[in-house]
Amino acid sequence: MDITVAVDAMGGDHGTHVTVPAVLRFLKEFPHVNVVLVGLPDVLAVELKACHATVGPRLRVHAASEVVTMDESPQSAMKNKKDSSMRVAINLVKSGEANACVSAGNTGALMATARFVLKTIPGIDRPAIAKMMPSSRNETCVLDLGANAVCTPHNILQFAIMGSSLVAATRHIENPTVGLLNIGSEDQKGNETVKEASELLKASRLNFQGNVEGNDIYRGSVDVVTCDGFTGNVALKASEGLAKMLADFLKQEFTRSWWTRIIALLAWPVLARFKARVDPRRYNGASLLGLKGIVVKSHGSADKVAFYWALRQAMDEARSGVIQRITEQVQDQLAELAAQETAVE
């Protein structure tokens, strides 16, 4: 099946300088995808020319006259920029002209606009931001990573259902294991929300493994880690900060003298392999889950490689029918919960 991805070409810190080259690589590597570049036509024309690329059946340009800035409030973006590249890209998903969209624009505006335009899947109260993270075993899907600072136990259950559906669809894992992020493995740990979420998860049809701790994300103890957006965001950012510090320190040590620089040259193939395994750019595509359409968020500071991986994430989701899967799973789980409640009555 051919997939069409709408790209907010203006979003992110580097705009078209990053999005257009990434799209060209993406089109070259995947013959069965098409891309619609959404943005200011003049700017796109210049960038395409610089890249020696021309539009055609697989690469179209869709005009949008406005750009949401990186520090703009969601309210301002929604109210004043109805023809923004971000919004028009989402509109293309809504109308069915695209199977997914990708934006490196500001997260708040993207979430608010996507929710307004696409609406949430029935049974999902609030969308969440999900991301695959590297782990010692495989990959771990973690959500919510910051869309919802305050969550109810039901929100956390819904995040688990969505994460499980995403992993099942895109990673072809039959019945993904799910863990609840907590500060200990015992049942009595954590706050009230977490304790109640644990009960809901136990009663669900999910493959729930109980509480997990922060380190389990990277141990790969479970396929999906569910948590409120405050905790998830702090865990993600702390990890990003630590990874950056370690990378900086490693670089400092290898560039300390001419001798260490020679060693660095010799060690280069080893270090390159190491870097490739944990390269955060490969994990750049964050999914806005729970919407009636596929929206992938790229980091604002993404480079061409990182943005290319976000495009792949969108393609994988579109190909695997993740929206359909979430919709079915939610109905299924809600029916189960309703049946249990009836039985209790």
Added chain:
Amino acid sequence: MDITVAVDAMGGDHGTHVTVPAVLRFLKEFPHVNVVLVGLPDVLAVELKACHATVGPRLRVHAASEVVTMDESPQSAMKNKKDSSMRVAINLVKSGEANACVSAGNTGALMATARFVLKTIPGIDRPAIAKMMPSSRNETCVLDLGANAVCTPHNILQFAIMGSSLVAATRHIENPTVGLLNIGSEDQKGNETVKEASELLKASRLNFQGNVEGNDIYRGSVDVVTCDGFTGNVALKASEGLAKMLADFLKQEFTRSWWTRIIALLAWPVLARFKARVDPRRYNGASLLGLKGIVVKSHGSADKVAFYWALRQAMDEARSGVIQRITEQVQDQLAELAAQETAVE
């Protein structure tokens, strides 16, 4: 001033095999400290003999007939083990025979016992667990790391006061900068508790810099990061998990073939310097702050090097008079808050 540290010699996964050698190194390196080893006299005698060490004026043994196990509940430890090595070590701080105590025993039991025996400093509602973390600039003190899963805004303010006092006393930083862990720098971010805590922090005499994010811990943006124990614990554990995964991957790449092993040998001095800079063992000593006595918690799995660093943390705190400093700071801040409230009325 001579410092005496009481050591729960039986605590941790390795008991006296780790605590005794660490204590011997500690005594050798710091001539003005004394240690009281608390534990089962027979076990201690065997370990001391194995280490060719003898008791004397600087190294005493204080008998305790029981040991708190690593998975024992705080209730059980408190009720059934009144002569445990952990409790007796804390008693020595209470009685003034020791200036500080160190234990690698289970955190819940240690916190409950310490709180029961030593009591909290007036104005502090709940003690917190604080730790220095490495950062690109210097070190960042983060608290609470898990003692309090649910916190009020006042708790978070008190943690900030305690962390600021700890850094001022032990790191000789005059007016440490304080950040509030949140999911964005803007004021409207986060949950209600965090928003209210932000207001309290602004009104305090602390050197408050506003919200910080997870990555700021490792950027060293501020000297002290305050947060509830749920978020802090997840951030700490996620960091530990990521660091372990990266270390494993690096090792795997350097041991992949005979050629990469040769490169590893050549790169050894560089890698060793890198490792030394971020060695988690150096950051092993976590402080139980807010008590009327110094209690330092070592990781249960700590080795000799890690436990030695926990002993140093206890010594630094005892030397710098951190309890006195927290006590004064709390009174000062409470007076300030009371004055503001009167002014408002």
